[in-house]
Amino acid sequence: MKLTKFAMAAALLTSIAFTSCKPKDSEIKANVEAALKADMKMANTVVDVNDGKVTLSGECTDAECKAKCESTAAGVKGVKTPVINNLTVAAPVITTPPPASTATVLDAATQQKVKDGLKDINGVTVDFTADKAVIKGTVTPANRMKIMQILASAKVQSDVSGLMDKK
Amino acid sequence: MALQDKYAQLLSAAQTHGVENLSVAEQNGVLHVSGTAKSTADYDALWALYGQIDPNMASGDLMMNIDVKAAAGAQLKVTTDSTNLNIRSTPSTEGEVVGKAAHDEVVTLVEKTDDSWWKVRTAQGEEGYAYAQYLSPM
Missing domain, CATH: 2.30.30.40 (SH3 Domains)
Known part of the structure; x- marks a missing residue:
């Protein structure tokens, strides 16, 4: 019985002595965080340390940042490798296009579409302002409607004040 | 709202003709109407109505972006x-x-x-x- 108690005490002492000669988890955590703070991109990484094993979590802006966080943490004294890297990479920002048929941008392709459509209608010219197609000429009522349909399908606003009816 | 009143007859005809995905929105003084007509006859009827409501379609206050339903093979x-x-x-x-x-x-x-x-x-x-x-x- 005495021997058992002695053994337990010895084991306890050994473990205290052993622990004291390597950095505590809290120290490792502070050191890893300090190392990551050197780079703004890595500053928000969440660091957890358990018995020298480091787990990184949170969100990185890109894959390069994720790898750098891991190698930086691995280089800190007292960190057991491999480092558990649970960092996620943020999804790229997707810009949504404006709703169809509401905004009209008269780019070259749109202008070409209008010109393509009007090519077969005789006696009509088209010029473009910043946001409108200015149609001039003399047309039959049927062709006037055709012109308006061409403009509508290309989603182009128009000025047809110079478009006259064929007598 | 005024534009929707001006083209009320056209908008109700579009509904009567069963234009699919009918969308009506007023923006910067232009009424945008879009959708898919069931047939060319419906499409022509709507455009004829537009010509009646707005003589010569010259006001530039309506963007009627309506197409006709047609699938591959039509x-x-x-x-x-x-x-x-x-x-x-x-x-x-x-x-x-x-x-x-x-x-x-x-x-x-x-x-x-x-x-x-x-x-x-x-x-x-x-x-x-x-x-x-x-x-x-x-």
């Missing part, structure tokens, strides 16, 4: 004034002419490439892009 009638409709290698007048379809000829829709150009096939087997405004689903 029959399309060539509605040029009297001339042939060019069928081209690319969806642009820059494209080389690879075939022609006569006035009133019937071609088959292969694909609606965009709002302005459709890919079609003639009875002779010529395939290419034609300007959609000169094609009417039958």
Whole structure:
């Protein structure tokens, strides 16, 4: 019985002595965080340390940042490798296009579409302002409607004040 | 709201004709109406109404972006004034002419490439892009 108690005490002492000669988890955590703070991109990484094993979590802006966080943490004294890297990479920002048929941008392709459509209608010219197609000429009522349909399908606003009816 | 009042007759006709995905929105003094008409006859009727409400369609206050329902394989009638409709290698007048379809000829829709150009096939087997405004689903 005495021997058992002695053994337990010895084991306890050994473990205290052993622990004291390597950095505590809290120290490792502070050191890893300090190392990551050197780079703004890595500053928000969440660091957890358990018995020298480091787990990184949170969100990185890109894959390069994720790898750098891991190698930086691995280089800190007292960190057991491999480092558990649970960092996620943020999804790229997707810009949504404006709703169809509401905004009209008269780019070259749109202008070409209008010109393509009007090519077969005789006696009509088209010029473009910043946001409108200015149609001039003399047309039959049927062709006037055709012109308006061409403009509508290309989603182009128009000025047809110079478009006259064929007598 | 005033524009919706002006074109109220047209909007109610669009509903009566069963225009699909009908969307009406007023923005910067222009009423945007979009949707898909069930037939060319419905489409023509709506455009005729537009011409009645706004003589010569000159006010520039309506953007009627309505197309006619047509799936691949649909029959399309060539509605040029009297001339042939060019069928081209690319969806642009820059494209080389690879075939022609006569006035009133019937071609088959292969694909609606965009709002302005459709890919079609003639009875002779010529395939290419034609300007959609000169094609009417039958």
